[in-house]
Structures are given as C-alpha cells and as structure tokens.
Amino acid sequence: MKKTYKISREPEILKPDLCVIGAGSAGLSVASIAASFGASVVLVEKHRMGGECLNVGCVPSKALLAAAHRAQRVRDAARLGIGTGEGPVIDFGRVRRHVRDVVSAIAPMDSAERYRAMGVQVIKAEASFTDARTVAADGKVIKARRFVVASGSRPAIPTIPGLDQVPYLTNDTIFDLEERPEHLIVIGGGAVGVELAQAYRRLGSEVTIVEAGERLLGREDPEMAAVIARALRREGAVLKLGLSVERVEPRDDGRVAVVLAGGERAIEGSHLLVAAGRQATLEGLNLKAAGIRADSTGILVGRNLKTSNRKVYAIGDCVGGEETSGRFTHVANHQAGLVIRNALFGLPATPSEAIPRVVYTDPELAAVGLDEEAARAAGRPFRILRWAFADNDRARAEGTTQGHVKAIVTPRGRILGCTIVGPGAGELIMPWVMAVSRGLKASDLAGLVYPYPTLSEATRSAAVEFLKPATQNPWLRRLIGLVRRLG
Numbered sequence: 001m002k003k004t005y006k007i008s009r010e011p012e013i014l015k016p017d018l019c020v021i022g023a024g025s026a027g028l029s030v031a032s033i034a035a036s037f038g039a040s041v042v043l044v045e046k047h048r049m050g051g052e053c054l055n056v057g058c059v060p061s062k063a064l065l066a067a068a069h070r071a072q073r074v075r076d077a078a079r080l081g082i083g084t085g086e087g088p089v090i091d092f093g094r095v096r097r098h099v100r101d102v103v104s105a106i107a108p109m110d111s112a113e114r115y116r117a118m119g120v121q122v123i124k125a126e127a128s129f130t131d132a133r134t135v136a137a138d139g140k141v142i143k144a145r146r147f148v149v150a151s152g153s154r155p156a157i158p159t160i161p162g163l164d165q166v167p168y169l170t171n172d173t174i175f176d177l178e179e180r181p182e183h184l185i186v187i188g189g190g191a192v193g194v195e196l197a198q199a200y201r202r203l204g205s206e207v208t209i210v211e212a213g214e215r216l217l218g219r220e221d222p223e224m225a226a227v228i229a230r231a232l233r234r235e236g237a238v239l240k241l242g243l244s245v246e247r248v249e250p251r252d253d254g255r256v257a258v259v260l261a262g263g264e265r266a267i268e269g270s271h272l273l274v275a276a277g278r279q280a281t282l283e284g285l286n287l288k289a290a291g292i293r294a295d296s297t298g299i300l301v302g303r304n305l306k307t308s309n310r311k312v313y314a315i316g317d318c319v320g321g322e323e324t325s326g327r328f329t330h331v332a333n334h335q336a337g338l339v340i341r342n343a344l345f346g347l348p349a350t351p352s353e354a355i356p357r358v359v360y361t362d363p364e365l366a367a368v369g370l371d372e373e374a375a376r377a378a379g380r381p382f383r384i385l386r387w388a389f390a391d392n393d394r395a396r397a398e399g400t401t402q403g404h405v406k407a408i409v410t411p412r413g414r415i416l417g418c419t420i421v422g423p424g425a426g427e428l429i430m431p432w433v434m435a436v437s438r439g440l441k442a443s444d445l446a447g448l449v450y451p452y453p454t455l456s457e458a459t460r461s462a463a464v465e466f467l468k469p470a471t472q473n474p475w476l477r478r479l480i481g482l483v484r485r486l487g
C-alpha cells in the first residue's frame with residue numbers, strides 16, 4: 001500500500017517595522033507616510049480599501065450633496081432674475097452615477113496596487129491578535145516592531161422595537177439606492193442625518209428627521225445649529241425634535257411607520273435611514289489576547305495614542321474614551337502623522353487643540369476651538385465677536401446672506417474659538433484654525449488685507465469688532481487732537 005505523508009507547512013512569519021490593521025483614512029495615512037520614510041509596512045484590510053470615507057462616507061455624501069445643492073441653485077435662480085421654467089429636472093439615475101463616478105475616480109489613490117507600488121505589503125484578510133506581540137492574517141504570522149489598529153467604526157443601531165422587522169438603510173447602503181425615496185424618514189439629527197436629509201430633500205424627496213435631543217446637531221453651538229434647522233424647515237423638511245421613537249412597524253404596502261412617544265401621530269415613509277451615531281469596529285481583532293483595553297466607546301488610548309499595550313497604537317474612528325477629538329477623516333490623518341512621529345522617530349505625539357469640523361449643509365457650519373457654552377464652562381472672562389453675512393457685500397451680491405461668524409476671544413483678544421454658519425463656512429474657518437492653533441489675537445486677523453469683495457471679509461469684520469471699543473478711548477482721541485495740532 002502506498003504511504004501518504006501529511007505536509008505541515010510552517011506559517012510565513014513577517015517582521016515589519018509596522019503592521020497596520022485597517023485600510024481606511026487612518027490606516028492608509030500611516031502606511032503611506034511610513035513607507036515614504038523607508039520603513040517596512042504590512043497593511044491588513046478585510047473589506048474595502050479606502051474604508052468608510054471613500055466608499056460610504058465623506059466622498060459619496062459630498063458628491064450627493066453637490067448634486068442636491070446644484071438643484072437648489074436652479075430653484076433659487078429666479079431670485080436673481082434667471083428663469084428656469086418648472087425648476088430642476090432631477091434624473092436620480094444620473095445623480096447616482098455621478099456619486100459612483102466620483103468614488104471610482106478617487107479609488108485608485110487608495111488601491112492595494114498603489115500601496116504595493118509604494119513598497120507596502122498589503123494583505124486582504126481579517127487581522128487578529130494572537131498574543132501581545134503577534135497578529136495573524138491570511139495564514140501569516142506578523143511580528144511587527146509596532147502595531148497600529150485603525151479598524152474604524154460602523155453605524156450604531158439603537159434598540160427600537162420593530163426595527164429588525166423592517167428594511168432600513170444606513171450610510172452603508174443608502175448610496176446604493178436605485179430610486180429616489182418618495183419619503184425618507186431619518187432617525188438621528190447629527191451630521192450624517194442632517195447632511196443626507198438636506199441632500200434628499202433638495203433632490204425632491206419628502207424628508208422627516210426624528211431627533212431624540214431637543215435640537216439638531218447637538219454638539220454644535222445651539223445658536224448656530226438653529227440656522228441650519230431653519231434652512232431645512234424653509235426647504236420643506238419636517239423636524240420632529242425632542243421625541244423618541246417608541247416603535248417601528250411595517251405597513252402592508254411596503255411602507256414603514258415610525259411611532260413616536262407622547263401620542264404624536266405615526267409618521268409613514270417609503271424609506272427609513274438610521275443615522276443614530278457610530279460604534280467602533282472591534283470584533284475579530286481579539287484585543288484581549290494582546291492586553292488592549294477597550295470599552296463601549298472604542299479602544300482606550302493614553303499618551304502618544306498608545307493603547308494599554310505599549311507596542312500598539314490606535315487611531316481613527318476605532319478610538320473611544322475621552323481622548324477622541326471626533327470621528328473625522330482629518331482627525332484620522334492627523335493622528336496618523338502623530339503615530340509616525342512617535343513610532344519611527346521616538347518624538348512625543350501631542351494632538352492639536354485646533355481640530356476643525358464642518359457640516360456640509362447649505363449653509364455650511366464650521367467650528368474650531370471653544371464655543372460659547374465651552375467658554376462659559378471654563379469659567380474665565382471672554383468676549384463674543386459677531387459678523388453677519390447679511391452685512392458682507394459679496395454674500396449680498398450672491399444672494400447667500402444666511403448665517404454669521406461668531407468668535408470667542410479673551411478680554412485681551414486672544415482667539416479661543418470660532419463657529420461660522422454661512423456660505424463656504426468650511427473654507428472660511430481656516431484662518432481661525434490657524435489663530436487657535438498659533439495663539440493669535442483678533443488684531444492679527446484684523447490687520448491682514450482681504451480682497452474685496454470676498455466672503456473672507458466677514459473674518460476681518462468680526463475681528464475688527466474687538467478693536468471697536470478703542471475708537472471711544474479718550475487717550476486715543478486726545479492723541480488725534482495732538483497730531484492735528486502738529487499739522
């Protein structure tokens with residue numbers, strides 16, 4: 001009889017400088033920067049290269065909003081004397097194609113091929129810790145000098161009775177819709193809910209937002225968030241605020257009914273979007289085996305973004321606890337740079353205090369540093385400087401006068417924070433980011449020359465507000481008199 005031999009193959013052992021888990025915004029940034037410095041990098045991704053931002057987050061949502069904002073401009077054109085007949089004709093199939101085309105055009109930047117060409121070893125598999133110094137993926141054993149967990153987040157699904165009995169959308173699926181929803185009900189009035197609600201409303205859907213909190217965009221300055229709420233209402237979105245969802249029911253005709261607490265009439269819609277926050281993706285990682293601490297908010301990090309295992313960092317959306325500066329792509333990128341500083345060069349990795357955030361509605365809302373509430377909570381004296389876009393010549397010319405700049409400064413003028421709601425707020429926030437980050441004063445921004453007529457002048461006007469009391473200063477008035485006498 002022929003003898004059979006069992007061939008037991010030893011697993012391949014890789015010993016790179018860095019092993020990065022997750023190829024979303026955070027993981028890709030770390031991998032590319034490390035590779036550019038000549039470090040050896042293994043990047044492990046179990047699903048799609050580019051993660052959430054490229055595939056189901058920032059990119060498709062901003063492409064959809066771009067189409068929606070274009071439709072609104074057509075509606076608004078009559079105010080400037082431009083006839084557009086019956087208003088915009090929305091071809092939802094083409095809108096969807098535009099969204100897909102934008103994602104496809106950016107995808108090569110995040111592709112495995114591009115990263116392999118940089119010298120990164122890309123493994124398409126789930127990564128799992130086997131002990132404090134080892135990760136297993138695709139039958140390979142990775143014993144890296146340092147690990148970076150960048151495993152991201154996914155939509156948090158609230159426990160609402162009946163939700164599991166109806167089809168519902170999240171940001172993972174809404175960009176695949178083939179047809180425009182007739183009536184989209186959105187659970188959650190945070191950034192995801194508000195941006196997508198305005199996008200669909202402007203593309204012609206009926207939209208209802210149900211938000212458990214008393215207002216939309218609960219983490220933003222209430223005065224500024226109210227401008228967005230007014231804009232949404234004016235465009236016909238229905239806002240149900242301060243109401244919790246009691247249950248969700250399917251209707252015989254395929255529609256969905258959302259029953260609200262407090263005896264409110266049930267809302268019936270064709271589609272339901274759950275946009276009720278995020279949950280860190282931790283399953284499959286086997287964090288316990290590596291001694292990495294996490295709680296319900298995500299992986300806990302300390303100084304230098306290190307986890308409780310000092311060889312392992314965590315960055316991006318998977319990070320929880322108090323340390324997180326928000327779940328944003330630019331935060332993920334910033335943290336990637338910090339990890340490189342620490343892991344490759346042994347330098348301290350101190351997160352910036354000046355992290356901006358933008359909600360891409362129209363008008364946009366952008367913020368950096370302290371807002372009024374945070375300044376009050378800090379218990380130190382401060383001043384508020386405001387400037388309305390209604391008093392900005394360019395905004396008047398464009399017919400986009402909603403909103404204002406609201407800056408928080410110390411009594412000596414040091415800029416502590418700024419929130420802008422208005423046209424292009426996401427672009428206008430940058431001098432304020434620079435000011436907060438570099439400890440600049442209102443006089444620094446007031447002293448710059450701004451081209452006329454630009455929206456940027458609203459920054460100077462707000463900053464000049466700080467200097468206005470000086471015009472009443474008796475010493476300065478006496479000085480003017482003295483100079484006058486000197487001829």
Ligand SMILES: Cc1cc2nc3c(=O)[nH]c(=O)nc-3n(C[C@H](O)[C@H](O)[C@H](O)COP(=O)(O)OP(=O)(O)OC[C@H]3O[C@@H](n4cnc5c(N)ncnc54)[C@H](O)[C@@H]3O)c2cc1C
Pocket residue numbers: 021022023024025026027044045046047048049050051052053054056057058059061062125126127128150151152153171192281283284285315316317318327328329330331332360
């Ligand atoms: C609708 C929407 C719009 C948004 N718009 C903006 C915006 O305009 N601006 C902005 O700054 N932010 C925006 N965000 C937030 C932004 O998308 C996230 O902050 C960012 O994508 C987080 O990047 P990340 O790399 O931490 O995580 P992710 O992009 O989620 O990447 C994590 C990757 O890790 C992989 N992974 C997980 N576990 C494992 C494992 N065990 N093994 C291997 N791979 C694993 C996942 O498959 C995933 O690809 C938006 C979010 C949403 C939902």
Ligand SMILES: NC(=O)c1ccc[n+]([C@@H]2O[C@H](COP(=O)([O-])OP(=O)(O)OC[C@H]3O[C@@H](n4cnc5c(N)ncnc54)[C@H](O)[C@@H]3O)[C@@H](O)[C@H]2O)c1
Pocket residue numbers: 158160187188189190191192193195210211212213217218243244245275276277278326327328357358359360
């Ligand atoms: N422009 C951007 O930069 C951008 C855009 C979208 C998302 N994001 C990121 O994604 C993160 C997640 O966004 P999000 O909007 O999903 O979360 P979020 O936490 O900002 O808002 C979720 C909202 O849902 C509400 N909610 C929760 N459960 C509810 C329930 N059962 N009924 C009614 N309301 C309920 C909450 O009160 C909250 O207001 C954001 O924090 C942000 O970091 C950024």
